[in-house]
Amino acid sequence: MKKLYKNILVLVPCFLIMSSCDHIEDINVSPNNAEDVSSNYVLTYVLTETAKAYNNLGRDGNNISGAMQYTQRGTDFQALRVNSYDWAPEGWGNYYEILRNNEIIYKKAVEEDHKFFQGISLVMRSFIFGLVTDLYGDCPYSESLSANEEIFFPKYDEQKFIYKGILEDLRTANELLTNVDLSTNLVASSADVIYGGNPEKWRMFANSLRLRYAMRLDNKRSEMNALGINTVTEFKAASDFVFQSGSDSATMEFLGVSDYNAAPGGSLNSSNPGFAFKPCSTIVDELVGLQDPRLDRWVLPVLRKWDTSVTEPTPLDYVNIYGEPQDVLLVPPIAGNTSPINYSLYVGLPPGLAGSNALVYNRGGDTSQYPTEGMPYVSFLHGRYRENVEDYIKVRLITFSEVEFLLAEAALKGDYGISGSAEVHYQNAIKASWEDYGVELANSGNDFTSYYSNLDVNLNGATNKLERIISQKWISSWMGIESWFDWRRTGYPDLQTGPVALFGDKLPLRFMYPSPNLDPKYIANYNEAVDRLEKTPNVPSGQNGDHSYSKMWLLQGTSKPWN
Structure with a gap:
């Protein structure tokens, strides 16, 4: 397990290292604008910034944590906005900044035929683009990293094409990360703060993400088939090499040395204890x-x-x-x-x-x-x-528990060709979540057999087995955001709004786009994307389609999570 932001303190000085000059023309090279930076340094930035961004989306007191009813705000100044689902437009600049740096890794890896860095960068590109489209819907994708080609106002790609690209990139990453020759394709263990330079673990990460996205698209099978993507086939192929234990999970720990690498609720990042x-x-x-x-x-x-x-x-x-x-x-x-x-x-x-x-x-x-x-x-x-750092507080990008819940759901559906029963995978998923929080290790009295005998836990006793699986997954996703995406796809768990909800008795469906740039080209691209959103009765009269209660393509025509 690697500590979060381990190398961040040495990152900036390393950028400034410069060789001595042997030729007079070297005088014209600025030491403060290095053009050829080791991918190891950029990788640390990509991984740590991704971890921070993903973690902050689900942390206590934020919109998704409130919508999924893990936490509620008390009486602080933003309580009403969170508790009433009055969501404001959300910026996405941080995601695209990470993607720009990730692209540096990818392009250099292609030039040098470095399969390990290629694989890692494709996994991270899939993770971040997947997150952006999951949150907003259509978004800049195919043209988003093309400023060098003078494309300054990229189009918003349709969501289905983004998911197609994600699954294709993850499939390629799996191939690249198979049998990596570490004698020529080494990644510094100190730079890789997820897996310490282990290509086999990264391959598991790639395939576990393929499970996530293949199942995310389960309600859109026919439309993805029309694009040449069979989500069932993708899921089955990926399941052959996914996480096998909690030690494989893509997680990162906080260091707690400075505000940059400390947990968000500790004193280094919060002047007052988070009792709100x-x-x-x-x-x-x-x-x-x-x-x-x-x-x-x-x-x-x-x-x-x-x-x-x-x-x-x-x-x-x-x-x-x-x-x-x-x-x-x-x-x-x-x-x-x-x-x-x-x-x-x-x-x-x-x-x-x-x-x-x-x-x-x-x-x-x-x-x-x-x-x-x-x-x-x-x-x-x-x-x-x-606390600034604590054993059970870490960033969980995707876990063994989530993978087992996905396999349980696939086995339940029956047509994914998954080995093992839904019940076995479901039990494994709950056990993995327990292990993530040191449950059985800490107290031998916490007997899983007794817990599973509860009629409200046991899968075989459930009238609606899918609801039982997703509800337990919701618990195991404690203060994470994947439960929101699962709820949108399935309608489970059946969460009810409170008395101050502004837009009816339903939960919000998406993030609103950042406020558009005033350039006519930018606005035209934005308006095209908004026009592809489907308004629901919850969208206030006079509001354009860019609302947190509008349905993105992923939800249109599915009757999920509600009509």
Whole structure:
């Protein structure tokens, strides 16, 4: 496992190293504008910046985390926007900056016939372009990195052609990364902060992404077939060489040395502890109901618990299943209180509350003064989410758990030709998620057999097996963004909006494009892409199609996640 941003402190000085000059014409070469930089240095930048961008999309308090009801905002200044799904246009410049640097690696690798760097750059190009089109829909693709050809206002490619290119690039990457000769195609282990220069792991990464995107397109099989892409064949071919254990997952850890390489919730990046971000009641209630041991990895018990067994505030000597002592005070209900109270030890904030209601939620008539975000009757996220570095806080680009859930879904559908039953892959997926958070290792009492015997977990007992698989995948994707893409594709889990939702009782479907440049060519390209979006009844009257409730091509005609 490689630490995140390990080489970032030496990256800039390395760019400035310059050979001594043997010829007078060398005087005209600027030492501050190196033209031939080692791909190893650029690779570190591409990997770390991709990790940061992907991680920030799903972190606590952000739009997708709120929509998927992992977290809710309390009363801070952006709470209403997140909790009501009033999403603003989102910039994408950081993704294209990463892609420009990645293209440097690719072009140099082609010139030097360096198959390893070619393979890595194709995987990362697929990952980033895939992310952009997943978020926005149609986007600059085929012309996006062509400024040298004087294409300054690239067209927005139709989404289906972008997905076609992604699957083709990943197929090529798999071929390039097979039997790499490390004697001539070496990648520095220190530069590759994902796999330390291991081509076999990168090949697994490429094929695991092929599974993700082949299944992403499951509702669009016929349209992709018309483009020469058989998604079922792609999935089956890729499944022959994917992640086999958690150690294969594409993850990166934080260093916690500076704000650049520290976890986003720690003191180096957050001047105030992140108590404004509450665990959502949707996920908390699900974990409590299933007696899921991941609950104590992610959420703290309330500081003050309503309890009818006491007549005065009484400390509870509570230690969670991982041996962590927790400060909990049992509090008797207040006489005459008429507001509803929750007697649970773990209490999440319901989705979509107005700030005034969030501030007093579960307070039960207690008039004591508490810090605005310090309401003791609602659980906080676990303290690890306020650390600069922590064992279980890392960037998870794609995991063994996700791969097993994809295989479970494919096996359930029956026509993908996947070896192994849906139930076996489903069990493997949950176990892998447990291992990601040290569940069984930390406490032998967390017995998977007992957990799986729960009728709400067991796959064979489910009336709707696909819903059961995707719902467990949603849990395992805790504060990640893949659950949003799965929900859009399947409609599962069936998440309900809260009272302040602005656009009806549905969740948003996409990011709105960045505000368009005023150049006529740019606006023309933007308008063409917007015209290809399908408005839903949730789009306000007078709003053009560029809205978070418009359907991109991927969702059009599928009746998913809703009509």
